[in-house]
Amino acid sequence: MVNERLVLGTAGLGGVWGKVDPHQSVLTILSALESGIAAIDTAPAYGDAESYLGQALQQWRGGVPVISSKAGRLKSYAADEAYYDFTDRAMAESLENSLRTIGIPSLDILFLHDPHAIPETEAERIICRLIKFREQGLTKRLGVGGNWPSWLKVYLDAGVFDVVMEFNRLNASNVTALQDSLPYCLSRNIQYYAASPLNMGLLGRSIGSFKQMRPEWLPADALEIAVRLEQIAVKHRLTLPAMAHRFLLSLPYDFNIVLGPSNISELTASIENFNQGKLPEIIQAEILNCSNG
Numbered sequence: 001m002v003n004e005r006l007v008l009g010t011a012g013l014g015g016v017w018g019k020v021d022p023h024q025s026v027l028t029i030l031s032a033l034e035s036g037i038a039a040i041d042t043a044p045a046y047g048d049a050e051s052y053l054g055q056a057l058q059q060w061r062g063g064v065p066v067i068s069s070k071a072g073r074l075k076s077y078a079a080d081e082a083y084y085d086f087t088d089r090a091m092a093e094s095l096e097n098s099l100r101t102i103g104i105p106s107l108d109i110l111f112l113h114d115p116h117a118i119p120e121t122e123a124e125r126i127i128c129r130l131i132k133f134r135e136q137g138l139t140k141r142l143g144v145g146g147n148w149p150s151w152l153k154v155y156l157d158a159g160v161f162d163v164v165m166e167f168n169r170l171n172a173s174n175v176t177a178l179q180d181s182l183p184y185c186l187s188r189n190i191q192y193y194a195a196s197p198l199n200m201g202l203l204g205r206s207i208g209s210f211k212q213m214r215p216e217w218l219p220a221d222a223l224e225i226a227v228r229l230e231q232i233a234v235k236h237r238l239t240l241p242a243m244a245h246r247f248l249l250s251l252p253y254d255f256n257i258v259l260g261p262s263n264i265s266e267l268t269a270s271i272e273n274f275n276q277g278k279l280p281e282i283i284q285a286e287i288l289n290c291s292n293g
Contacts, residue, residue, distance in 0.1 A: 002249065002274045003036035005256055007193060010042040012262035014049025016079045020262060022052060028264040029056035033065060035271055041165070041193070041258060042102070043070035043113060043145070044094055047077045050101040057103055068109035068163075069098045070145045071130070072117070080217075084117050086126050095138055106138050109163050111145025120151045127155055143193075148181075156190065165193035165258065172244040173199050173225045175291045182253060194248065195258040202226045203244040228290050236283050243283070245273035250284045 011017070013025040029040065029052060042049045050069065071091045074083040085091075095110065110133060112118075118126060130142050143163035144152065155161060164185050170177035177194070185192045198204040202218065207226055214223055226240075233243045248257050257274075261267040279287075 002277070003271065004038055005249075006037045006271075006274065007039040007041050007256050007258040008032040008037050008267075009195060009258045009260040010040065010049035010053060011046040011079065012260050012266075013052060014042070014047030015077050016045075016047050017262055020047075022048065024263055025049075025052040026056045026059075028261060028267050029053060030060060031264050032267055033060055033062060035267075037065075037259075037271075038063070039066035039068070039256070041068045041111075042098075043073065043111070044075050044098060045070065045073040045082075045113060047075070050098055054101050054103045066108045067102065067104060068111060068143065069095075069102070069107055070111040070113035071095055071098075072115075072126075073113040082114065082117070084114070086118055086122060088125070088129050091126070091129055092133075095133060099138070106140065108139070109141045109143045110134075110139035111143040111163070111165060112161075114146040115144055115152055116146060116149050118149075120149070123151060123155075127160060131160065143191075156184075156188070159188075161190065163191040163193060165195055167195040168199050170194040170248070170255075171197050171199050172203055172229055172247040172287050173222055173291055175288065178251075178253075182255060186253065186255075192255040193258050194255055196260065197248055197257055198241055198244055198260070199226070203229065204241045207240065225291060229287065232283070232286050232290065238283075239273075241269070242273040242276065243279065243287070245270060246276055246279045247284065247287050249274060250278040 013028055040053060042053050071094045072084055072086050074085055076083060112130060133139050134142055141162035143165060144161050145165050147166050166177060166181060168174055182192055202210060203226060210223060230240050233240045259270050
């Protein structure tokens with residue numbers, strides 16, 4: 001099933017992209033589980049997402065999903081506000097609070113959140129602490145949660161991490177990961193999570209507003225690529241989000257896709273897109289030609 005490749009991301013549901021209805025966020029999580037999505041990713045930094053996940057799991061009577069959370073980045077209600085504490089005590093308290101809030105004895109995956117924010121001189125201590133969490137049975141696996149700095153590769157080479165999650169590096173407008181991190185991970189049996197399949201809304205509902213006023217985080221050339229992709233979608237009578245989602249399904253690699261809905265309608269639309277299956281080869285080739293420049 002296609003949905004088995006999907007991971008429900010909860011940043012939007014937790015309120016970091018704007019105010020949410022708590023009841024609707026819980027219902028969205030339940031709807032994802034009912035649709036066959038078997039993995040959920042959350043984090044202390046995702047507003048109230050861990051709380052909503054805990055509430056949903058109390059109501060859920062089906063199979064237990066794979067649950068991942070993160071350590072290092074602190075709670076906030078805005079995606080562009082980042083606060084960090086990578087001290088041993090803070091990470092231990094964060095993990096303890098995550099388990100209590102979600103209502104589970106251990107995580108399936110504990111991600112190191114935003115490793116680029118870690119001074120390289122602190123890396124060994126922090127990673128040793130993560131390994132200790134795994135030895136204590138507080139998490140089954142360890143992951144890298146965010147685009148990783150070059151110094152982290154030695155730990156990946158050593159087999160410390162089981163999962164890598166990157167954002168905005170594998171989608172219809174940016175296929176950088178196809179040249180480096182994805183084949184690297186696959187060659188070492190490291191599970192790969194591709195987050196932001198719509199490139200932070202660029203390939204979705206936000207493209208119109210981004211064309212009117214490009215946000216600072218979005219490079220001009222990325223916006224130009226998205227506009228060309230929009231033209232390809234129109235030509236083939238597809239919506240841009242549907243084309244972008246199906247593009248990922250059409251890649252001949254084994255990886256997971258992290259969705260980022262803010263409500264149940266966005267979740268439903270995304271699932272419908274994926275259930276349409278792979279793109280015809282001619283459209284896939286046009287997208288790759290466009291995203292490769």
